[in-house]
Amino acid sequence: MTFLLALDQGTTSSRAIVFSAAGEIAAVAQREFQQHYPQPGWVEHDAEEIWSSQRDVACEALANARLKASDISAIGITNQRETVVVWDRATGQPIHRAIVWQDRRTASTCDKLRADGHEPMVHGKTGLLLDPYFSGTKIAWILDHVEGARAAAEAGKLACGTVDSWLIFRLTGGAVHVTDASNASRTLLMNIHTGDWDDELLAALNVPRAVLPQIRASSELYGEVTTVKELKGRPIAGIAGDQQAALFGQACFSAGVAKNTYGTGCFMLMHTGAQAVDSQNRLLTTIAWNLGDRPEYALEGSVFVGGAVVSWLRDGLGIIKSSAEVEALARSVPDSGGVFVVPAFTGLGAPHWDPYARGAIVGITRGTTAGHIARAAIESVAFQVADLADAMQSDASGTLTELRVDGGASVNDGLLQWQADMMQLPVVRPKVTETTALGAAYLAGLVVGVWKGRDEIAGHWQVDRRFEPRMPTSAAAAIRARWNDAVERSRGWAKEG
Numbered sequence: 001m002t003f004l005l006a007l008d009q010g011t012t013s014s015r016a017i018v019f020s021a022a023g024e025i026a027a028v029a030q031r032e033f034q035q036h037y038p039q040p041g042w043v044e045h046d047a048e049e050i051w052s053s054q055r056d057v058a059c060e061a062l063a064n065a066r067l068k069a070s071d072i073s074a075i076g077i078t079n080q081r082e083t084v085v086v087w088d089r090a091t092g093q094p095i096h097r098a099i100v101w102q103d104r105r106t107a108s109t110c111d112k113l114r115a116d117g118h119e120p121m122v123h124g125k126t127g128l129l130l131d132p133y134f135s136g137t138k139i140a141w142i143l144d145h146v147e148g149a150r151a152a153a154e155a156g157k158l159a160c161g162t163v164d165s166w167l168i169f170r171l172t173g174g175a176v177h178v179t180d181a182s183n184a185s186r187t188l189l190m191n192i193h194t195g196d197w198d199d200e201l202l203a204a205l206n207v208p209r210a211v212l213p214q215i216r217a218s219s220e221l222y223g224e225v226t227t228v229k230e231l232k233g234r235p236i237a238g239i240a241g242d243q244q245a246a247l248f249g250q251a252c253f254s255a256g257v258a259k260n261t262y263g264t265g266c267f268m269l270m271h272t273g274a275q276a277v278d279s280q281n282r283l284l285t286t287i288a289w290n291l292g293d294r295p296e297y298a299l300e301g302s303v304f305v306g307g308a309v310v311s312w313l314r315d316g317l318g319i320i321k322s323s324a325e326v327e328a329l330a331r332s333v334p335d336s337g338g339v340f341v342v343p344a345f346t347g348l349g350a351p352h353w354d355p356y357a358r359g360a361i362v363g364i365t366r367g368t369t370a371g372h373i374a375r376a377a378i379e380s381v382a383f384q385v386a387d388l389a390d391a392m393q394s395d396a397s398g399t400l401t402e403l404r405v406d407g408g409a410s411v412n413d414g415l416l417q418w419q420a421d422m423m424q425l426p427v428v429r430p431k432v433t434e435t436t437a438l439g440a441a442y443l444a445g446l447v448v449g450v451w452k453g454r455d456e457i458a459g460h461w462q463v464d465r466r467f468e469p470r471m472p473t474s475a476a477a478a479i480r481a482r483w484n485d486a487v488e489r490s491r492g493w494a495k496e497g
Contacts, residue, residue: 004445005061005072005234006437007054009079009163010242011100011264012311014053016061017437018072021450023460025434027065029057036097041104041346041494044097047085050163051170059230069231074448076238076440078245079163081186084138086149086160086211092174095146095158098166099138102265102304102346106137107355113137118204125191125198127276127285129353133302135162136188136205143207156210162186164239165213168222171236176223179213180239181295185287190215192276192287195295218244218289219443238443242436243267244288246406247298249439250430251458256399258392260385261436262409265349266306268388269298270396281391282351289443299395301350301388305343305359307409309377312345319370327412330378333371338363340486341376348491351391356495362486378415383483386422402426406435413465421471422480431464 002021008014014033018026031053036044062072082101087094099105110130113119119130128134139160143150152158159169162183168176184190184197189207191198197212216222218240225231240248243261247269250259255273260266269288276285276297288298305312310323320326344357361373385403393400403425409415410433420427432438445451469476 002073002450003065003067003071004441004450005058005075006441007058007075007077007167008242008437008440009050009054009077009167011080011102014050014057015437016054016057017434017441018061018065018067019438019441021445023432023438025432027061029060029064031057039105043100043102043346045083045100047087047094047098047166050098051167054167055228059228062230069234072231072234073450074235074237074444075225075231076442076444077164077167077236078240078242078436078440079167079183081162081183081241081243082133082135083163084135084142084160085163085166086139086142086158087166087169089157089159089174092170095149096142098163099142101133103138104132104346104355106132106141109137109141110355113204121200122188122204125193125201126185126188127192128186128188129282129284131353132355133304133349134186134188136201136207139211140206153211154208158211159213160211161213162241168236171225171227172223173226175226177213178216178222180216180218181287181290182218182241182244183239184215186241192285192295192297195290217292219291219446221447235448237447238440238445240289240440240443243269243300244286244298245439245443246436247271247288247439248442249435249437250404250406251461252404253454253458256396257404258400259404259406259435262306262381262405262407262415264306264308266303266381266385268301268385268392268403270392270400272297272299277395279391279395281394282353283388283391283395284350291446299392301391303384303388304346304349306381306384307407308345309341309343309380310409312343313374313377317373319374326374326378327414329371330375331414333369333375336376336379337365337368337372339368339372339376340483341373341380342486342490343377343380344490348487350388352487352491354491356493357491358493360486360490362489378412379418381409382415382419382422383480385419386480389423389425400425402428404428404430406430406433416467417470420467420469421476424469424473424476426469427467429464431462
């Protein structure tokens with residue numbers, strides 16, 4: 001039999017999944033790693049821990065499937081996007097902790113770039129907005145805050161990249177320093193119309209070209225594993241940022257088809273084909289993937305705190321002992337009792353783009369219980385996704401007819417029913433919800449001939465359950481109006497003065 005190995009390096013854990021040629025899961029391994037919060041609004045990871053955890057779960061998944069390296073046709077990699085690592089080319093050692101996509105430390109840098117008039121140029125070339133979410137200002141921050149780093153970078157002694165680049169560098173013993181078009185399109189440094197790093201963007205963000213990886217297609221042979229005995233000689237043949245990989249894994253291959261991934265954050269992407277649609281609603285225009293002949297594009301809306309709100313209920317408030325308990329606690333009350341949770345812990349993403357927003361709980365009374373807060377927290381995820389759907393409907397002239405969903409929280413039936421009610425659109429959950437890893441496996445498998453093309457891949461996608469709206473439109477609109485009131489109370493909170 002033929003198998004693919006997908007390395008799924010996420011924000012809170014590293015996972016590895018072995019897939020069969022039928023797109024079915026043969027084995028899974030997962031390991032959480034430490035989150036570092038050195039200052040309010042700052043989020044960091046230990047890049048060495050990212051590497052070691054991803055290496056270890058890859059070997060564990062292979063062992064769980066009772067396979068050896070020769071049984072794996074190819075390896076696909078998908079990764080948390082915008083998180084950046086800078087390392088020494090000679091030693092392979094990071095010079096600073098990885099700065100995570102959630103990190104807000106460069107908000108003032110983005111403000112200055114905007115004040116200096118750079119945003120129209122940046123948006124026109126990248127499809128993005130000036131926000132600390134993206135990689136470019138993070139790279140510059142590391143180069144400016146680690147002694148000697150900028151001079152070393154300009155001399156070509158340092159390398160940087162998103163997590164895909166870091167993993168491939170380590171897997172190949174430093175022989176390969178690449179990224180793919182989907183990840184590169186999230187850096188603020190790549191021109192999504194030319195497909196290359198852009199000198200004007202590099203100059204504006206003060207990032208030397210010498211540190212950057214080569215941009216490659218999302219599905220091609222990049223190199224072979226040399227540093228992990230259990231995987232030695234296996235080809236690395238697919239790369240995509242986690243959200244684009246999920247779009248591919250959901251078989252969203254035609255313009256107008258959309259998916260939402262419920263992960264640490266929530267990310268809605270709509271495929272727009274060969275056209276880079278310029279959003280009028282502060283959504284992002286991004287490269288979905290490049291299969292070698294031309295890039296394909298997507299519209300994207302990003303919610304910074306989705307499933308992470310459940311982790312906060314567990315680790316911050318302590319009202320649940322495990323994430324699995326949240327649905328039962330939320331169902332212990334008939335509704336949220338008028339409570340709204342706005343989980344703007346690291347600012348608000350699309351369509352608000354307010355890095356100074358902070359979390360808020362409004363509507364608390366003496367009768368408010370842990371159940372009400374848990375329910376409001378779960379509902380906050382659906383509210384944020386519904387906001388994205390409205391913006392996407394407007395940009396795409398109302399072509400959205402259903403939303404395909406995946407990610408950890410997509411197993412929560414209550415959430416998905418509330419999602420359908422708030423959007424007034426059907427929500428569809430596939431049988432295989434590990435679509436991020438599956439997308440990476442598909443991209444790798446195309447290169448080595450496991451699948452002949454996208455039509456064959458689309459044939460593997462199957463519906464598990466479809467959630468139709470049950471709530472009257474007027475009732476949903478009234479609830480969302482109160483949500484909007486709560487959001488306004490969270491905005492600008494951390495802005496000085």
